[in-house]
Amino acid sequence: MTRRPKVLVVDDEPDYLQIAARIAARAGCAVFTAATALEGVALASAQKPDMILLDVGLPDISGFEAARRIRKVPALAAVPIIFFTVRSELDMVAEGLKLGAAGYVLKPFDPDELSRRIKAAVLPA
Amino acid sequence: MTLTAHCVTSDAGVSAFLKAALKGFRLKFYPSAGAFLRAAPGGGLAVIDAFLPDMSGRDLAAVLRGDQKTRRLSLVLTGAGPYSPAAAAVCFDNGADEYFAFPPEPRLFRARLVNLLARSCAAGPAPAEKPAEYRFKALLVSPEARTAQIGRAALKLTALEFDLLVYFLRNQGRVVSRSVLLEQVWRQGMEAGLRSVDKRIEALRYKLGRPFGSKIKTVFGLGYIFKL
Structure with missing residues (x-):
């Protein structure tokens, strides 16, 4: 039996966390969730997810900083990270993509698009 | 003068179409939203594919419209065919000047791009704003005049x-949660309470009547989605 891809969703906004988790689950993934960036970094280190959906405006440290810390874990150096956020300023988006993000999705998002991006990130080409 | 078009696409088919349809243009290709944002040209025309490897075309349009440096770009969005009025409306709402289902008719595509460039050169760059009004069948909403009507009847x-x-x-x-509605529409965070969102949406559905009110759908446990 093939293993289900593991997806970590990090968002402090419960509704978005639930929506994104549900979309990832419907895409066939095993989902882990965290409501803070530091919790997300710890969960990522422990679970070694196949991709991470990461909010940018988190209460403790930013999603960008969390991504930098996650990338320092050797096993997660190349894990696909998709930022999903209300932050649409050009500089912010450019910085996120420069961090090697697999995607940048603006909230409120189109569920179909998020699902497509999750599948593209976790399924082999 | 050579016309320049910035082409943001990772799709070989779209690239080939653009090269054929826009002969005589100077074309600059960018394989991703990130590559285009790094260049961030301040003027001219950009043709943006709907589904880029790192971002959707419509999200990229919203980002470009929101920035002082890039807000004056003429934006042409292409979507995967067949033509969808709803997809087109979302693209226009995010700031697109033109929208084409792919593949468009090449001569029409070229002519509209030439017109768009001519207008932007002649009139000078005009800042793009949100649409002045929304019209769907009999429903007409003008955010600036703050009027809404169905047919001739004012709501x-x-x-x-x-x-x-x-x-x-x-x-x-797009699915919007109740707490996001509280933040974005009520502008007072959670104080108003999630129940007040439900009540107000019920009232709005009732006032819009069945044909339009039913377009505000409840996504159980998540929030609401509005699809026309």
Whole structure:
């Protein structure tokens, strides 16, 4: 039996966390969730997810900083990270993509698009 | 003068179409949203593919429209065919000047791009704003005049209901949670309470009547989605 891809969703906004988790689950993934960036970094280190959906405006440290810390874990150096956020300023988006993000999705998002991006990130080409 | 078009696409088919349809243009290709944002040209015309490897075309349009440096670009969005009015409306709402289902008819595509470039050169760059009004069949909503009508009958909406309707129109096809509505429409965080969102949406559905009110759908446990 093939293993289900593991997806970590990090968002402090419960509704978005639930929506994104549900979309990832419907895409066939095993989902882990965290409501803070530091919790997300710890969960990522422990679970070694196949991709991470990461909010940018988190209460403790930013999603960008969390991504930098996650990338320092050797096993997660190349894990696909998709930022999903209300932050649409050009500089912010450019910085996120420069961090090697697999995607940048603006909230409120189109569920179909998020699902497509999750599948593209976790399924082999 | 050589016309320049910035082409943001990772799709070989779209690239080939653009090279054929825009012969004589100077074409600059960018394989991703990130590559285009690094260049961030301040003027001219950009043709943006709907589904880029790192971002959707419509999200990229919203980002470009929101920035002082890039807001004056003429933006042409292409979507995967067949033509969808709803997809086109979302693209226009995010700031697109033109929208084409792919593949468009090459001569029409070229002519409209030439016109767009000519207008932007002649009139000088004009800042793009949100659409002045939304029209769907008999429903007409003007955010600036703060009027909404179905046919000739004006809708009697409260200020909050009107703001809610405009927010839905600007975010068609997207799930919006109740707490996001509280933040974006009520602008007072959670104090108003999630129940007040449900009540106000019920009132808005009732006032819109069945044909349009039914377009505000409840996504159980998540929030609402507005699809026309």
